[in-house]
Every structure is written in C-alpha cells, then in structure tokens.
Amino acid sequence: MTQPNERRRRAVDRLRGLLWGRHLRARPCTHRDQIRDVSPASKGCAACIELGDSWMHLRMCLICGHVGCCDNSKNRHATQHFHATGHPIIRSAEPGENWMWCYIDQVLLT
Ligand SMILES: [Zn+2]
Ligand SMILES: [Zn+2]
Ligand SMILES: [Zn+2]
Known part of the structure; x- marks a missing residue:
C-alpha cells in the first residue's frame, strides 16, 4: 500500500512539472x-x-x-x-x- 504522504508528494511533483513546462512554453526567448x-x-x-x-x-x-x-x-x-x-x-x-x-x-x- 502506498503511503498517503508519498502519493501527495508525487501529485505535487507532477503538478510542478506541468506548471514549469507551461511556463517554459509560454515564454520562449526571442x-x-x-x-x-x-x-x-x-x-x-x-x-x-x-x-x-x-x-x-x-x-x-x-x-x-x-x-x-x-x-x-x-x-x-x-x-x-x-x-x-x-x-x-x-x-x-x-x-x-x-x-x-x-x-x-x-x-x-x-
Ligand atoms: Zn529573450
Ligand atoms: Zn558593480
Ligand atoms: Zn551589453
């Protein structure tokens, strides 16, 4: 069984990855x-x-x-x-x- 803390940590990591990825795509350097x-x-x-x-x-x-x-x-x-x-x-x-x-x-x- 996965610990609740572990699950939450993974969710936060995934969210952070999404936000960061969007940030990079939204502001390319020209x-x-x-x-x-x-x-x-x-x-x-x-x-x-x-x-x-x-x-x-x-x-x-x-x-x-x-x-x-x-x-x-x-x-x-x-x-x-x-x-x-x-x-x-x-x-x-x-x-x-x-x-x-x-x-x-x-x-x-x-
Ligand atoms: Zn620039
Ligand atoms: Zn100086
Ligand atoms: Zn200069």
Whole structure:
C-alpha cells in the first residue's frame, strides 16, 4: 500500500512539472539571435572598481561583453547595464556556472 504522504508528494511533483513546462512554453526567448561571441571586458565589475565597492557575483553581457555585478550585489550593475543599453541576455561569469538569463523574457536559458 502506498503511503498517503508519498502519493501527495508525487501529485505535487507532477503538478510542478506541468506548471514549469507551461511556463517554459509560454515564454520562449526571442533574443538568442542577439548573442555574440564576446569575451569579458574586465576581470571584475568595472563600475564597482571605479566606485571602490565590492560585489557578490559577476554577470557578463552576451551582446557586448560588459561585466557587471549581480542583483545580490549592492549596485546591481549587470541589471543597470540592461536598462542603459537594452542588451537583454547575460551569462553568469562565475566559474563552473554557464546559465544565461534574458531580462526581457525573465527566463533562464540553458
Ligand atoms: Zn529573450
Ligand atoms: Zn558593480
Ligand atoms: Zn551589453
């Protein structure tokens, strides 16, 4: 006999899968063709270095190579760069991370 908890957990998993699948289908990213073969413009967040501030994580703009700090950082320069330039897609510049994020569609790209 299956435990009630186990059954409920499976139902929740299935529901989550459906929601996530629909989410992905509903918001495809249409900006991938803007991605260029760029290399990082700086080793750290150039704007923070200029301010003498520090950052948590680095993100690189895949349209121009600008390196900015993440939204957990005080200055959020990666997001500021998007607002200033309209460049929609960033990639994590942290070692071992290769996810991308589209600011316009608010989706992770893999
Ligand atoms: Zn997009
Ligand atoms: Zn910064
Ligand atoms: Zn850019």
